[in-house]
Amino acid sequence: MDRLLSMAVFVTAIDEGSIAAAARRFGISAVMAGRYLSSLEQALPARLVQRTTRRLSLTDAGQAYHAKCKRILEDLEEANNEAVDKHASPRGTLRVAAPVTFAAMYLGPVVARYMQEFPAVRVEMQLQDRFVDLVEEGLDLALRIGRLPDSDLVVRRLAGCRLMACATPAYLRRAGTPRTPQELEAHARIGYLGDVSTPPWMFGAPGSAPVQLSRACRVEANNTSMMLELALAGLGVAYAPGFVFANHLARGELLQVLPGFDSPELPLHAVTSTAKHVPWKARLLIERLATAFEGTPPWEQWRGTAGAGRKRRAPSSSAAE
Known part of the structure; x- marks a missing residue:
């Protein structure tokens, strides 16, 4: 038989x-x-x-x-x-969830090229800063930044993004440029508040134990775009994934604080609900995202610009206020 x-x-x-x-x-x-x-x-x-x-x-x-x-x-x-x-050529509706700020800054060109390549596919982008239930909400694919909880999701790592602290040159001239994490803790700080939170403010140097800041931030927001605007307004030092600050670092509008100290890296993952049959249209988008972010991803390319050079010439100062 x-x-x-x-x-x-x-x-x-x-x-x-x-x-x-x-x-x-x-x-x-x-x-x-x-x-x-x-x-x-x-x-x-x-x-x-x-x-x-x-x-x-x-x-x-x-x-x-x-x-x-x-x-x-x-x-x-x-x-x-x-x-x-x-x-067969992919067709139908592709439903994708992604973090708000990251999607607005970096997904548009990739999605546009994908749709030009596959004109029979219709895309629904749901931008939200929370971990969605793919099955319950009828999603084919989600992009997630940060450590993932254990689950039966199928995961592909696309890139990494290091957390960093940034402020305007004007703020640093006024309040002082911190040279250690302990000095940074005394500054006005802008932190993230939300269901999908970033790790604590953490800084490490070779040969020494990492330092975690414990003092409360002056202001917290559940949206990194809002945090960016507050930092650009000179309110204080913001701590978020580097992709939030990259364009402004390249132009010298922001400077990295404590560039000699390491901060945690957050992985960027594409997740789907099951490996049994991931829709071909979703696999194709994942492949194009992986290609777009391989090597040095776009949010890391500011390091070779004039703006990045200016961050190393940030003015020294007395103790922070």
Whole structure:
């Protein structure tokens, strides 16, 4: 008898609790489903299932074989789906969630090129600074910045983004340029407040333990664009992922504070709800995002500009106010 069909009947019977349920799934009689299961045991040969009038239970050999059969069948289904997808041009609606500030600054050109390449795809971008439930909200793909909780999501790392502290030259002239994390703690600080929060203000130097700032910030906001505007207005020192500040660092409108100290890196991930069948249109966008952000991502390119050079010539000062 067909080995793959026998494996499929076996897996379905166990997953759905009965041979009759497997028979209904495949449109065959319960007697025929039982024969497929028996033929599988005879071919091995090994007893896979203990049968009673009420239930099926797996033997030790059956437990291991069930797990491997299920994986084989899922891999085969995924291969079939990919073959069909790749043969056809992607079409339909692609629903994507992404952080507000990052998407506004860096996703537009990538999405525009993607849509020009695949004109039959319609894109819905949902910008929000929270971790969304992809299944519940009907999303194909989400971009997430930061450490991910353990889950059954399929994850692909696209790039990294280091946290940093930044302020305007005018603020630093007025309040003083901090040379250590302890001096920075005395400054007016602008922090992030939200469901998806950044780690604490943390700074480390080679050969020394990292320093975490504990004093409360003067102002907190749940949107990094707002934090950026407050920093540009000279209110104080803001601490956020480097992509928030990159354009203004390149122009010298902001200076990095404590450039000799290391801060945590936040990974940028593309996540999908399952590996069983990620829509081809979503895979294509993930590939183009990975290409766009590989090597030195756009938010790190300010380091080679004149504005970046000016940050190293930031004025020294007395103790911070």
